Amino acid sequence: MKRLFLVISVLMAAVSLQAESKSKVLKASDYKHYVEYFNRMEDEPIVQAIPNAEAWNWMEKNIPLFTCPQDNFEEMWYFRWWSLRKGLQLTPQGYVVNEFLVKRSYADKYNMIACAVGHHINELRWIQDQSYIDQYLHIWLRGNEGKPMNRLMKFSSWIPAALYDRYLVHQDKDYLMDLLPDLEAHYQAWDIQRWPEGLYWQGDVQDGMEESISGGRRIKNARPTINSYMYGNAVALSEMFKMAGNTEKAALYQAKADTLRHLVQTRLWSEDQAFFETRRIKDGELAQVREAIGYIPWIFHLPESGKDYEKAWLQVCDTKGFLAPYGLTTAERRHPEFRTRGVGKCEWDGAIWPFASAQTLTAMANVLNDYPQSYINDSIYFMHMNLYVESQYHRGRPYIGEYLDEVTGYWLKGDQLRSRYYNHSTFADLMVTGLMGLRPRQDNVLEVNPLVPENQWDWFCMDGIPYHGKYVTILWDKDGKHFKKGKGLQIFVNGKKVASSAHLQKIEVTLK
DSSP states (O other), rough: HHHHHHHHEEEEHHHHHHTTTSEEEEEEEHHHHHHHHHHHTTOOEEESSOOGGHHHHHHHHHHEEEESSSSHHHHHHHHHHHHHTEEEEEETTEEESSSSSSOTTTTTGGGGOOOTTHHHHHHHTTOEEEOOHHHHHHHHHHHHHTTTTTTGSSOHHHHHHHHHHHHHHOOOOOHHHHHHHHHHHHHHHTTTTOOTTBBOOOOTGGGGSSSSSSSTOOOOOOOOOHHHHHHHHHHHHHHHHHHHOOHHHHHHHHHHHHHHHHHHIIIEEETTTTEEEEEEESSOBBOOOBBGGGGGGGGTTTTTTTTTTGGGGGGGOOTTTOOOOOOOTTTTTTTTTTOOOSSSSSSSSSOOOOOHHHHHHHHHHHHHHHHHEEEOOHHHHHHHHHHHHHHSETTEOOOOOBBBBHHHHHHHHTSGGGGTOOOSSSSSSHHHISSSSOOOOOOEEEEEOOSOOOOTTTTEEEEEEEETTTEEEEEEEEESSSSSSSSSEHHHHHHHHEESSSSSSSSSEOOO
16 A cells, blocks of 8 residues: 555656646657667666656656757767666665666665765756655665664765755755754764774775775775765755754754864875875875875865865876876876776776766866866866766767776676666766756855856757756857847746846846
8 A cells, every 4th residue: 555655646746747847948859769769779678667668758757858969968868867767666665766777785675775875866856756865765764664774874975965955956845854863863873983083984895986096995094085975964964953943953063064174174185196085094194196086075065265275176187197088087097006906896996987977077066166266167077078978888879887998988897787777976967067057055046157168069958957946947049049049048947038148157046
């Protein structure tokens, strides 16, 4: 009966969403051919809640539409949604989101793995039906007879921060307040794993990053990963307690965040390397290697502005740093131990992982939006987004897997079923908040700052983006001839133009 109730609830939600078309400029039928092609290109070896035959119906109801003159960007937008939908599993307790489609021995019930939950939340916050996330997080936090699932703590987590970021899109305050005690308990469970000086420690595997140069599978070190996640979680909890009217706890978690910021900036920053690095617990020394995890602090706005930490971003433009033919490497290419850990055993010593690329691109967009600096610009961001798109092909077809060779682009587990449709990164979130520039905020201001260089595309449109209970359309038409809605950048809310500009620049408008 409970399972039937869940199915009925989801169906009712889907019907209500159909009452008003979310797309005001683009026609959904113009993009159905992508899904028809994706369906034809595979044998669908594993079927979960939404089979290929129902993929387009699900996407039409749920996702924003997107078009641009660069075919691979447009194709990848629809492919990544088509692929993500495969990871939705309906269980007796509700929907979950799977990282792997094949069963994994280290997974929890329903093949759940905690490593990429933050990515799942960030990505799925841009669909219409938010019940998938609601049920997924209820199971993680309460699905074990009212307690968290047994393996929730197996991997580092930024769940509180990700759920607060979802709140910024949907303003689901009641849901967030209901989960607040669980989210605080989740933070406190991690809070005991600290070095005496106050930094958090983690092993490579528990970070989802096996065999790094700075550590090892089970070597516990003070890493930028867990420390950035805990900073972001503390800031999010502080904001949640403000919403709950608990000023004492709001101040407590802000103080925790302030302390951790100081520790990361003083203990994990290498002035010589101009980079955030891992500090080894064994000898107390910095690991003396730049790794992509050194960019994670910017995901949560941890580095203080005005102190020139942003010079670390010079490395994304350097072929001896992280710039490779197929994207951003997980370790600097100049290091003598780059790609020395072998191949095919999930090494993070330099090969490209979408998990890390998505994190770095999220951080890069934050730097471009929120940090005055001169080291990177929107052209560099677009270059890396373009490489990210180009890397997601295998044997000439769209593909998302575990990790790939940085020079050849070959997916290192590309012929293994376990690697197909690996749900371990974001793409839509990067497109919405980065290239299209919708920057979620707590207040009633719609902020749009596209990171597409003005001379790159003559036109583009993302239509039907859910935001604060409304539908947002972001449209660029250089000469006004493609969409015939006027020249320049146009912002629509529920089909009504609310702002425009002759150039691709930041626009802020107060929502009614």
